[in-house]
Amino acid sequence: xxxxxxxxxxxxxxxxxxxxxxxxxxxxxxxxxxxxxxxxxxxxxxxxxxxxxxxxxxxxxxxxxxxxxxxxxxxxxxxxxxxxxxxxxxxxxxxxxxxxxxxxxxxxxxxxxxxxxxxxxxxxxxxxxxxxxxxxxxxxxxxxxxxxxxxxxxxxxxxxxxxxxxxxxxxxxxxxxxxxxxxxxxxxxxxxxxxxxxxxxxxxxxxxxxxxxxxxxxxxxxxxxxxxxxxxxxxxxxxxxxxxxxxxxxxxxxxxxxxxxxxxxxxxxxxxxxxxxxxxxxxxxxxxxxxxxxxxxxxxxxxxxxxxxxxxxxxxxxxxxxxxxxxxxxxxxxx
Numbered sequence: 001x002x003x004x005x006x007x008x009x010x011x012x013x014x015x016x017x018x019x020x021x022x023x024x025x026x027x028x029x030x031x032x033x034x035x036x037x038x039x040x041x042x043x044x045x046x047x048x049x050x051x052x053x054x055x056x057x058x059x060x061x062x063x064x065x066x067x068x069x070x071x072x073x074x075x076x077x078x079x080x081x082x083x084x085x086x087x088x089x090x091x092x093x094x095x096x097x098x099x100x101x102x103x104x105x106x107x108x109x110x111x112x113x114x115x116x117x118x119x120x121x122x123x124x125x126x127x128x129x130x131x132x133x134x135x136x137x138x139x140x141x142x143x144x145x146x147x148x149x150x151x152x153x154x155x156x157x158x159x160x161x162x163x164x165x166x167x168x169x170x171x172x173x174x175x176x177x178x179x180x181x182x183x184x185x186x187x188x189x190x191x192x193x194x195x196x197x198x199x200x201x202x203x204x205x206x207x208x209x210x211x212x213x214x215x216x217x218x219x220x221x222x223x224x225x226x227x228x229x230x231x232x233x234x235x236x237x238x239x240x241x242x243x244x245x246x247x248x249x250x251x252x253x254x255x256x257x258x259x260x261x262x263x264x265x266x267x268x269x270x271x272x273x274x275x276x277x278x279x280x281x282x283x284x285x286x287x288x289x290x291x292x293x294x295x296x297x298x299x300x301x302x303x304x305x306x307x308x309x310x311x312x313x314x315x316x317x318x319x320x321x322x323x324x325x326x327x328x329x330x331x332x333x334x335x
Contacts, residue, residue, distance in 0.1 A: 027059040028038035035059070042081050042306075054084045065261050074294060074316070078299040080307050087257040092305070093137045095255055095280040096183030109231045109238050116244035121287035121298055128155045129248070129286050130163055132311030134304035136209030138181035143169040144302035145282035146189040150199070150223055152248045152286070154333045164223050172196070172214035179299035180211040185251035186282055187230055194225040194331075200277035224334035233276065236318060236325035239316030248286045248300075251328040253321070258296060264309050266296045269317040276326035285328075288317055297324070 035058045039045070046054050053161070061084075065077040082090050121127045130151045133144055143166035155161040170180045173192040178184030193199045197223025205215065231238045231249070242249050254272045272278075287298035295317040305311040315321055 027055055029292070031059045031062065034062070038079060038083060040119065042044060044084065045137060048049040057086055058084045061261065067263075068258070073265070075265030075267045075314075077258070077261035078138040078264045080263075081304070082260045082307075085260075087260065090257075090260050091255075091280070094139060094141075096139050096142075096179075108227075109163065109229050109235075109242060111238065111241060112245065115149070116130060116179055119287070120244050122156075122243075122248055123298075126155075126159075126232070127161050128152050129300065130161060132300060132305050133166070133207075133300040133302055135166075136207075138170070138209045138211075139183050140166060140170050140181055140209070141302050142178065142184040142186055142189060142252075142282040143167075143224055145252075145284050146193075147199075148284040148300055148302075149186060149250040150193070150225065150331050150333060151249055152284075153246075153331055154335060156225060156247050157333055157335045159214055161173040162223060163202040164199045165202050165207070165214065166213075167207045168200050168205045168216055170208075170210075171212045172216050181209075182199035183280075184282075184326065187228060187327065190225055190228040190285070190329060190331040193223070193232055194228060197221065199223040225331040226334035227332035229330050229332060231325075231328040233327070234325045236320055239285065239325060239328045240317070242328075243285050243288060248284050249328050249330045250282060251324050252276075252282045252326065253315075254278045256322070262308050262313055264314075266291055266294050266314045266316055267321075268294075269322060272322035274320050274323045274326070276323060279323050279326060286312075 022078060031054060035055050038058065062079060065079065068077045081215055090302040130286060135141055135144055147164040149167050151162055151164055169178070169189050169192065173184065173189055174180070174187040196216070198218060200216065200220045201222045204220045231242060239251065256269060256272050258269065259267065284300040285297045286300050289296060289298065294315055296314040297317050299313050299315055301308060301311055301313060303311065315324065
């Protein structure tokens, strides 16, 4: 039953670089040995009935990765914590399940005159970006994009780097059209923090990776928002200015099957969608640059440090890649 998944992954590649489906042959002894080493690395255990199925999925993913890496691409794939999952399982567990309306067609971001940097990485400018976190098996990426953006904005404004509570957003922000582990939007989460009058810290409202009841305590709030800035839909140049001159920016984009295997390099996908109704994952742009003539964004993800480039990825800039310019926003902190 894996062939539809593999064909879907192949269809997402450029016509000149379509991945052939892996051979249907049984796993080799070497592949099974690699699988057992991978199981040990990621702490996986399966029942005797489940083991052959997970081995088969792992081997199919590995062969897909090997075939991709043998081609001429701007990024490489690699084994990671998702390598025993089908794309359907991955999407159901880690991405949004509720459609989002993130069309900020009229933005509130005001352009300014004067130069902006050709490249920037807020991680290198000071203690302005918190360590990569891990959302676990919950489609709460939007909360991590939100906290990451507000954490950085406060740190840039005050010099103090806080770690803020994603779980409060999962549990409490439903009135602002967010859906806990089923999805949400950073712009709507910033609005919640603004009108709720505060967000608690991670230590006083720890993350649970599941939906819960709201336990917000106003006296424990440590982060506050006085305004929410939405960048006009598809204005990727506005995103560059915002990141270059102000602070990291939250954005959403469409994750497709090949992205779950990303390892390093500049991710680019000519077959993904570019409209706001297709985005299914929210992340944080912490900088931008250029590599071999290809401009890119530096992006903080929420799948832990073992995924991608120590939890980060690069994605091609200037083409609204996978809809990344469809709904970008950031908060103005109240400090």
